[in-house]
Amino acid sequence: MRAILTLAHLVILEMVRRKDIYVLFVLTALLTLIAAAANIFDDTRVVRYLKEISLTLIWVSGFVLAVTSAARQIPAERESRTLFTLLAKPVSRWQFIAGKFLGCWLACGLALLVFYAFFGAVALSRERSLDLAGWAQAISMHWFMLAVPVALALAGSLLWAAPSSNSTLTLVVCFGIWLLGRHLHKVALGLPEPRATLLTLVYFIIPHLELFDIRDLIVHRWPPVPWLFWLGALLYAAAYTGMILTGAWLLFRRRPLN
Amino acid sequence: MTEVIQIEQLVVTYRDTETRATRTVVDRLTFTVRPGEVFGFLGPNGAGKTSTMNVLLGFTHAASGSASIFGVDVRQPIARQRIGYLPEMTYYYKFLTAEELLRAYGRIFGLDDGEIRRRTDELLALVELEAARRRLIRTYSKGMQQRLGLAQALLNQPDLLILDEPTSGLDPLGRMKVREIILRQKAAGKTVFFSSHELGEVESVCDRVAILHRGELKALGPVGEIKHPADGNLEQAFLRLIGWPGAPKPASDAGPADHQPTAP
Amino acid sequence: MPQTAIAILFLTSLALVTSLEPWFQSWQGNRAQSADLLAVLLGDARRAFANHFFIKADVYFHNGYYPSIFDNRTAFQTPHMAADAGALEEKNTGEEDDFLGPPKDWIDAFGRRFKPATHTHLYQGGARADGPAHKEIELADSQDVREILPWLRASAALDPQKIETYTTTAYWLRQRMGKTTEAEAFLRDGLRANPDSHEILFELGRIADEHGKDPARARNLWELALAKWRKFELPKKDPDTFSLLQIASHLAMLAERESRWDEYLHYLGLWKAASPQPAEIEKRIAEAQAKRAAANAKPQTQNSKP
Ligand SMILES: Nc1ncnc2c1ncn2[C@@H]1O[C@H](COP(=O)(O)OP(=O)(O)O)[C@@H](O)[C@H]1O
Numbered sequence: 001m002r003a004i005l006t007l008a009h010l011v012i013l014e015m016v017r018r019k020d021i022y023v024l025f026v027l028t029a030l031l032t033l034i035a036a037a038a039n040i041f042d043d044t045r046v047v048r049y050l051k052e053i054s055l056t057l058i059w060v061s062g063f064v065l066a067v068t069s070a071a072r073q074i075p076a077e078r079e080s081r082t083l084f085t086l087l088a089k090p091v092s093r094w095q096f097i098a099g100k101f102l103g104c105w106l107a108c109g110l111a112l113l114v115f116y117a118f119f120g121a122v123a124l125s126r127e128r129s130l131d132l133a134g135w136a137q138a139i140s141m142h143w144f145m146l147a148v149p150v151a152l153a154l155a156g157s158l159l160w161a162a163p164s165s166n167s168t169l170t171l172v173v174c175f176g177i178w179l180l181g182r183h184l185h186k187v188a189l190g191l192p193e194p195r196a197t198l199l200t201l202v203y204f205i206i207p208h209l210e211l212f213d214i215r216d217l218i219v220h221r222w223p224p225v226p227w228l229f230w231l232g233a234l235l236y237a238a239a240y241t242g243m244i245l246t247g248a249w250l251l252f253r254r255r256p257l258n
Numbered sequence: 259m260t261e262v263i264q265i266e267q268l269v270v271t272y273r274d275t276e277t278r279a280t281r282t283v284v285d286r287l288t289f290t291v292r293p294g295e296v297f298g299f300l301g302p303n304g305a306g307k308t309s310t311m312n313v314l315l316g317f318t319h320a321a322s323g324s325a326s327i328f329g330v331d332v333r334q335p336i337a338r339q340r341i342g343y344l345p346e347m348t349y350y351y352k353f354l355t356a357e358e359l360l361r362a363y364g365r366i367f368g369l370d371d372g373e374i375r376r377r378t379d380e381l382l383a384l385v386e387l388e389a390a391r392r393r394l395i396r397t398y399s400k401g402m403q404q405r406l407g408l409a410q411a412l413l414n415q416p417d418l419l420i421l422d423e424p425t426s427g428l429d430p431l432g433r434m435k436v437r438e439i440i441l442r443q444k445a446a447g448k449t450v451f452f453s454s455h456e457l458g459e460v461e462s463v464c465d466r467v468a469i470l471h472r473g474e475l476k477a478l479g480p481v482g483e484i485k486h487p488a489d490g491n492l493e494q495a496f497l498r499l500i501g502w503p504g505a506p507k508p509a510s511d512a513g514p515a516d517h518q519p520t521a522p
Numbered sequence: 523m524p525q526t527a528i529a530i531l532f533l534t535s536l537a538l539v540t541s542l543e544p545w546f547q548s549w550q551g552n553r554a555q556s557a558d559l560l561a562v563l564l565g566d567a568r569r570a571f572a573n574h575f576f577i578k579a580d581v582y583f584h585n586g587y588y589p590s591i592f593d594n595r596t597a598f599q600t601p602h603m604a605a606d607a608g609a610l611e612e613k614n615t616g617e618e619d620d621f622l623g624p625p626k627d628w629i630d631a632f633g634r635r636f637k638p639a640t641h642t643h644l645y646q647g648g649a650r651a652d653g654p655a656h657k658e659i660e661l662a663d664s665q666d667v668r669e670i671l672p673w674l675r676a677s678a679a680l681d682p683q684k685i686e687t688y689t690t691t692a693y694w695l696r697q698r699m700g701k702t703t704e705a706e707a708f709l710r711d712g713l714r715a716n717p718d719s720h721e722i723l724f725e726l727g728r729i730a731d732e733h734g735k736d737p738a739r740a741r742n743l744w745e746l747a748l749a750k751w752r753k754f755e756l757p758k759k760d761p762d763t764f765s766l767l768q769i770a771s772h773l774a775m776l777a778e779r780e781s782r783w784d785e786y787l788h789y790l791g792l793w794k795a796a797s798p799q800p801a802e803i804e805k806r807i808a809e810a811q812a813k814r815a816a817a818n819a820k821p822q823t824q825n826s827k828p
Pocket residue numbers: 258272273274283301302303304305306307308309310
């Protein structure tokens with residue numbers, strides 16, 4: 001466990017010392033503030049569009065951050081050959097994968113805290129109250145959801161050597177699921193046979209990241225999700241993450257390194 | 259007493275990614291490294307030294323043959339707690355300082371923070387990086403990185419130190435430092451296994467050497483035994499052994515096989 | 523890695539710019555069409571975006587409970603915010619609450635817990651975190667309908683020829699939020715871009731009538747609207763009778779209030795022609811004829827209501 005935590009700590013240190021997070025945050029904040037400066041018929045209490053723009057940017061940034069940071073971990077270790085120094089020490093390969101995953105995921109969590117604090121400030125500046133339960137659900141579900149792209153990108157980096165093609169592919173998959181995932185079954189019902197079964201299969205296999213997107217509930221101030229379902233969603237993400245990481249470990253376990 | 263490193267009939271092959279043909283880069287290699295000795299693993303570039311070490315550290319798997327460290331097969335989770343390793347060319351995490359790097363590695367070895375601090379101070383003094391200890395590794399020169407590599411390899415006070423071309427790319431002062439460290443380990447009763455292609459450097463520090471050429475062992479034994487009287491130094495012996503045409507002719511016509519020791 | 527991040531961010535920004543552009547415009551106070559960089563960039567895509575934002579406003583009108591393009595949209599063919607504003611004739615059929623149908627599988631059923639799940643309208647209070655979602659607040663209480671405005675503004679900026687944007691926006695501005703001045707100014711913007719729009723003229727007339735309390739002006743505007751309707755709509759193969767109905771009925775009711783019975787009867791005739799239930803209007807015509815007869819009996823009374 002100490003080795004895993006140490007590896008995770010290194011990943012977080014790296015992300016904190018790189019510019020990516022700041023660039024994404026500044027861009028998100030800037031675009032939100034530009035939107036906030038708009039004059040909507042001299043009404044200063046219009047807020048939902050701002051909440052939506054801000055949350056959408058946070059979602060996009062979250063995916064970009066999770067995938068790009070996870071995708072470069074293993075290739076960077078191999079390229080700088082730090083992997084050899086590391087694995088010559090008492091670190092097993094599953095600890096290596098777990099440490100890298102944990103680091104990326106915790107770093108995403110830290111980034112989300114900053115992003116969602118900003119979101120809370122934007123919402124509070126125009127609304128009289130912040131729906132704390134909803135806010136907490138949004139950030140926790142978003143964070144657990146991001147475990148899946150992080151794991152996917154890590155596994156992908158073992159399949160595709162080039163980090164850029166891996167992150168592009170993972171991002172396309174993530175955005176695809178996010179935007180279309182929940183409709184696949186419906187669409188499949190209207191297709192001719194071989195394709196219908198195929199699409200239905202895809203629907204049941206993919207991790208449904210869109211479940212975790214409760215932006216509509218937050219933007220329009222709906223009551224929070226029943227906590228039991230909230231818990232179910234977190235477990236759902238954890239299960240997929242576990243499966244993907246296991247797959248990554250199986251890929252990495254016997255892989256010759258040179 | 260068990261041998262520190264034992265390699266028997268080791269074969270390492272690579273598959274060419276384009277032609278899909280397998281190429282043998284280490285061919286039926288057999289030798290042992292004994293406790294407390296400084297063992298030079300010599301050979302020109304491409305001889306297969308790094309490939310052998312990769313097998314020893316579990317990075318790649320042998321096509322056939324066996325290798326063990328401290329009596330444990332390298333395919334098992336090896337006794338890495340007792341090994342210090344300096345890879346051939348490494349850049350350390352550029353976003354860390356030397357101090358942070360050693361702290362992270364120390365934690366991986368399970369050392370407590372006080373111990374880590376003590377060893378960090380000592381090792382950074384040894385490799386003369388004290389002045390730069392709080393600078394990001396990004397700003398280090400190649401020589402500084404190499405010295406930091408030595409420091410990290412010594413961090414766990416290893417019983418076996420494996421160094422892959424530790425002197426390559428270092429200035430004369432740096433090489434002297436490496437030799438000093440090797441002798442220091444020897445004085446402490448530790449084993450050192452290192453590869454090199456710069457033979458003049460190693461002559462004075464090695465108890466025994468193995469000379470590898472194109473994956474085959476050409477000679478094994480103490481430096482004095484490998485050298486013919488006609489060879490001025492190890493370098494000339496080496497050139498003769500690998501069959502370089504310009505090498506001095508030995509007095510007798512003995513082939514390299516004469517110097518192959520019998521298997522233990 | 524960084525390149526991917528930058529590419530994706532660029533695309534996102536581009537998508538966002540399409541929604542932000544109108545505000546850039548309002549910042550600069552620049553209404554010159556030629557200075558509009560996006561016009562060149564996006565060309566015809568502008569209209570698609572404008573439409574998207576118009577629908578987006580209707581999504582907000584429903585607090586996010588809205589069918590996607592993959593769902594049954596028969597109950598949402600006409601955006602409810604436009605139908606309720608009288609900006610478009612409602613052509614919806616089917617059950618508003620039931621566009622999703624029964625859950626198709628456990629993921630679908632599970633997923634519905636994380637999305638809005640009740641049909642509500644913003645101007646009725648809509649969803650609330652601090653109360654049951656279905657609780658409808660007293661109509662006049664809620665000004666939440668303001669939340670649709672940014673998207674309507676964006677829609678108008680992207681496609682100034684989309685008339686229902688102006689009329690819908692103006693309706694909610696004046697009706698729900700008491701922003702008559704802004705409503706009128708926005709309609710004037712619309713009229714500049716669409717000088718022959720009977721819909722906008724009609725809506726301007728309603729402002730003059732209901733908020734400006736200037737019936738003469740209202741009548742002028744409505745008569746102009748009717749003239750425009752006759753000139754541009756009537757020759758069409760399938761003229762927009764819904765607009766005619768609105769214009770004629772408002773002109774008729776104004777005439778009734780001012781006891782101009784001949785005029786009243788004239789517009790009732792038009793109203794009847796446009797109405798889907800002519801029998802109703804027939805009754806009114808009969809009443810009006812009686813009133814005219816009574817009025818003609820004592821011609822010295824010049825009556826006008828305040
Ligand atoms: N990953 C690899 N794939 C294919 N061939 C390799 C690989 N690594 C090394 N080789 C080849 O194996 C041979 C031995 O290489 P190496 O062990 O690195 O030599 P040395 O360390 O003695 O310089 C060389 O011919 C080299 O080209």
